[in-house]
Amino acid sequence: MGKNTFEIIYDIVCQIPGGKAASYGQVAELAGNRRLARVVGYALHAIPPGSGIPWHRVVKKDGEVFGGAESPGGRRQIELLKGEGVGFKDGHVDMEKYQWEKRRF
DNA sequence: AACATGACATAAG
DNA sequence: CCTTATGCCATGT
Numbered sequence: 001m002g003k004n005t006f007e008i009i010y011d012i013v014c015q016i017p018g019g020k021a022a023s024y025g026q027v028a029e030l031a032g033n034r035r036l037a038r039v040v041g042y043a044l045h046a047i048p049p050g051s052g053i054p055w056h057r058v059v060k061k062d063g064e065v066f067g068g069a070e071s072p073g074g075r076r077q078i079e080l081l082k083g084e085g086v087g088f089k090d091g092h093v094d095m096e097k098y099q100w101e102k103r104r105f
Numbered sequence: 106a107a108c109a110t111g112a113c114a115t116a117a118g
Numbered sequence: 119c120c121t122t123a124t125g126c127c128a129t130g131t
């Protein structure tokens with residue numbers, strides 16, 4: 001079965017381990033095209049509730065959460081991430097320490 | 106089919 | 119710090 005772009009994106013997002021965060025661009029690059037960052041955002045937006053996809057582990061390159069730290073969605077995302085042990089700095093994910101780095105064995 | 110929009114990234118000014 | 123412009127894909131109108 002040929003996977004469409006969304007399927008590939010979801011597959012990658014599901015590989016992000018708890019306690020880590022990946023950027024949209026990073027997911028896009030793993031999906032095969034770094035310019036898919038915007039599509040990644042759209043894909044996450046299209047995720048149906050209760051799908052089990054860890055959408056909260058995807059943030060902007062500089063660690064900013066969906067809608068900003070002060071938005072309702074952003075606060076919820078921050079709460080989820082903090083619950084997994086992700087560290088924050090000035091309302092942003094501390095990407096220096098918590099950005100996901102996919103390992104190749 | 107055409108056009109606009111969107112949970113982004115990058116380059117340029 | 120800001121705004122524009124371009125690239126990519128799926129959706130809505």
